[in-house]
Amino acid sequence: MINLFKKWWKYLTAKTNRSFEQNADPAVQLEQALKEAQDQHRRLKEQAANVIANQKQSELRLNARMTELEKLNGNARQALIMAADAQKAGDVAKATQYNSAAETIANQLIQVERDVEGLKAMVVDSTQAADQAKAAVQQNSRLLQQKLSEKQKLLSQLDQAKMQEQMNSAMAQLQETVGDDVPTLNEVQQKIEARYAKAKAHSELAETSVQSSILEIEQATSNVEAQSRLSQLRTELGLDAAAEPAAVEQPKPAEG
Secondary structure, three states, rough: HHHHHHHHHHHHHHHHHHHHHOOOOOHHHHHHHHHHHHHHHHHHHHHHHHHHHHHHHEEEEEHHHHHHHHHHHHHHHHHHHHHHHHHHHHHHHHHHHHHHHHHHHHHHHHHHHHHHHHHHHHHHHHHHHHHHHHHHEEEEEEEHHHHHHHEEEEHHHHHHHHHHHHHHHHHHHHHOOOEEOOOOOOHHHHHHHHHHHHHHHHHHHHHHHHHHHHHHHHHHHHHHHHHHHHHHHHHHHHHHHHHHHOOOOOOOOOOO
């Protein structure tokens, strides 16, 4: 049951993330990414500052120990000189006292020398860490500057993408039905072409009828001219009387 709940939770989380990525504004996401990059750079600088501060503190401690070591060396030498002088003067008590002080100083000197050696190693390590931190900050600073310089380029590309999407949407709407009561552009084009074709057909039929009438008139005119010419030829040949049928005589009545 627990495993099933985990699966459902992972599925819902993935689905929510996908829906968010699809609906999120890229411009806002770009600002968020740059803001996060700037925050990371700030945190990196703070960490680098801590590393460099640690290196500076190690150097200060080393310098202080070196000063103390030099002072102890001087005190030890002075104690030995004073013990030798007391020994020469026959003051055994003073000589013993100065020798004891010199021994105590020598023990302190040994401890300080050990501290100095340890601090030297610490300074070397902290110096390397500080150099690495500085290099990391410089590199990240260059990357951040590149991201900031690319911001305008990405925003310009985003604007171009939005305009192209709007153009694609407008072109797609020209090919789709706007509504049930509004025809598409293709449908209107087909309707206009059909009417034009029909009107063109009627025009061609009308032209054909006129041409036919003209031919009939020309044919009739030609026939009239031909008959007139034939009548003229008959007259010249004297064939008009022969061509007419002879009159039938009526019989006379009988006389009484």
